[in-house]
Amino acid sequence: MSNETVRLTLDAEACIGVGQCELLEPNVFRLDDDENISVFVGEPQLPRDRAEIVVDKCPSGAIQIAGAP
Numbered sequence: 001m002s003n004e005t006v007r008l009t010l011d012a013e014a015c016i017g018v019g020q021c022e023l024l025e026p027n028v029f030r031l032d033d034d035e036n037i038s039v040f041v042g043e044p045q046l047p048r049d050r051a052e053i054v055v056d057k058c059p060s061g062a063i064q065i066a067g068a069p
């Protein structure tokens, strides 16, 4: 399976601030200290295999791969 770069989306309303995404991909996600909500740092993109892991590990379903069904 190809491992192309995919873009991620983040639903701030759904985020519950667990910080799993920041632990996995600190160059893409950062937990905002004031709001306790994850935000993107830099480009919201990852190789597909890593994107799927972070989507899978987010407990609230706030992270999605852009364009995924």
Ligand code: SF4
Residues within 6 Å of the ligand: 010, 014, 015, 016, 017, 018, 019, 020, 021, 022, 029, 031, 037, 038, 057, 058, 059, 060, 061, 062, 063
């Ligand atoms: S893993 Fe999901 S719920 Fe947790 S901080 Fe990241 S986006 Fe929010």
